[in-house]
Amino acid sequence: MARVELKQVRKSFGSAEVIKGIDLDIAHGEFCVFVGPSGCGKSTLLRMISGLEPISGGDIVIGDEVVNDIPAADRGLAMVFQSYALYPHMTVRQNLSFGLENINTPRAEIDAKVEEVAKMLQIDMLLARRPKDLSGGQRQRVAIGRAVVREPRVFLFDEPLSNLDAELRVDMRSEITALHRRLENTMIYVTHDQVEAMTMADKIAVLRLGALEQFGRPLDLYNRPRNLFVAGFIGSPKMNFLAGRVSTQDARLLELEGGETVPLPADGFAQRPGEAVTLGVRPNHMTMAEDGPAGMTVRSVEQLGGESYIYGTLANGTALTLHLPGQIGATIGETLRVAPKTEEVHLFDTDTGLSLRRD
Numbered sequence: 174m175a176r177v178e179l180k181q182v183r184k185s186f187g188s189a190e191v192i193k194g195i196d197l198d199i200a201h202g203e204f205c206v207f208v209g210p211s212g213c214g215k216s217t218l219l220r221m222i223s224g225l226e227p228i229s230g231g232d233i234v235i236g237d238e239v240v241n242d243i244p245a246a247d248r249g250l251a252m253v254f255q256s257y258a259l260y261p262h263m264t265v266r267q268n269l270s271f272g273l274e275n276i277n278t279p280r281a282e283i284d285a286k287v288e289e290v291a292k293m294l295q296i297d298m299l300l301a302r303r304p305k306d307l308s309g310g311q312r313q314r315v316a317i318g319r320a321v322v323r324e325p326r327v328f329l330f331d332e333p334l335s336n337l338d339a340e341l342r343v344d345m346r347s348e349i350t351a352l353h354r355r356l357e358n359t360m361i362y363v364t365h366d367q368v369e370a371m372t373m374a375d376k377i378a379v380l381r382l383g384a385l386e387q388f389g390r391p392l393d394l395y396n397r398p399r400n401l402f403v404a405g406f407i408g409s410p411k412m413n414f415l416a417g418r419v420s421t422q423d424a425r426l427l428e429l430e431g432g433e434t435v436p437l438p439a440d441g442f443a444q445r446p447g448e449a450v451t452l453g454v455r456p457n458h459m460t461m462a463e464d465g466p467a468g469m470t471v472r473s474v475e476q477l478g479g480e481s482y483i484y485g486t487l488a489n490g491t492a493l494t495l496h497l498p499g500q501i502g503a504t505i506g507e508t509l510r511v512a513p514k515t516e517e518v519h520l521f522d523t524d525t526g527l528s529l530r531r532d
């Protein structure tokens with residue numbers, strides 16, 4: 174069994190603390206995605222788990238063993254990098270065999286395993302080629318194959334698809350999830366692409382500035398973001414945020430900066446009269462309605478045929494996006510009345526950023 178547990182894991186480079194005490198429990202066989210903006214510490218955390226980067230504090234447990242002082246090569250992990258890191262002078266076969274030769278695996282066993290993995294990843298016809306004679310997608314498969322032949326306890330991937338074009342990324346995405354289903358290993362996958370995170374993960378860890386913002390199943394993060402950051406990061410297009418103050422007369426009304434008043438859910442959130450709050454509404458939970466409480470001036474329209482996006486601003490300057498089914502025409506410069514679906518909104522304390530959801 175190879176679960177991975179982080180206990181108050183820290184990392185400093187000189188005086189800069191870039192990982193600030195992370196606790197995380199990844200179950201055996203789980204596909205866990207680390208997601209977050211550039212520089213938040215995803216690669217550093219992955220490299221600390223791999224053993225390539227020493228930790229400054231805390232414990233890393235793999236299986237039942239604290240591995241803090243165990244060298245990378247002895248942790249039973251395999252890492253796949255964004256840059257592929259293939260050996261350019263070696264053929265695909267040699268690239269796949271190399272790790273096993275290093276640990277003195279018998280020749281016949283190496284050959285059998287390389288053939289099997291090459292077939293699984295559909296690179297068996299490329300075994301005699303060198304990396305420079307492969308496409309980006311094929312190189313990525315070889316890099317993954319090199320990890321698979323070693324039969325690691327845990328796979329670590331650092332943005333493995335970011336050098337591929339959009340279509341190939343989508344294909345490789347489903348191939349990696351299929352590989353996970355087949356091998357049933359624990360996998361930790363780093364990306365800054367929240368669509369990749371949503372589609373591939375059993376569990377997502379959202380990181381920001383070296384701290385864990387939320388850890389949970391993709392739809393739990395989407396439906397119940399803990400704070401403004403997760404709410405804005407998970408979901409595309411981004412959640413709309415409307416800042417205002419809860420009415421002192423009626424806690425079910427939000428007075429937006431600039432004067433308009435929007436209804437709030439009757440229960441579910443713990444808002445107090447007069448409190449500064451931010452209403453979160455996903456673009457697909459906004460509607461156009463003649464008696465809508467807010468006026469939005471249209472700035473641009475995208476009609477994709479099956480769905481439409483309308484981008485605009487409220488009177489107070491807040492940007493707003495509507496994602497509507499079907500073909501919705503709107504004229505640039507016109508003002509539409511819009512309304513959030515009250516039962517679908519999120520509510521956050523503006524000062525702390527934390528969700529005001531009751532449970």
Ligand SMILES: Nc1ncnc2c1ncn2[C@@H]1O[C@H](COP(=O)(O)OP(=O)(O)OP(=O)(O)O)[C@@H](O)[C@H]1O
Pocket residue numbers: 186191209210211212213214215216217218365
């Ligand atoms: N060797 C190093 N020395 C000093 N600072 C470093 C070093 N490696 C990383 N950092 C810093 O640590 C922080 C986290 O870097 P990291 O590479 O882990 O981010 P990331 O989330 O992987 O970003 P990206 O999405 O751009 O790959 C950054 O501020 C980075 O500048």
Ligand SMILES: [Mg+2]
Pocket residue numbers: 215216217
């Ligand atoms: Mg990185």
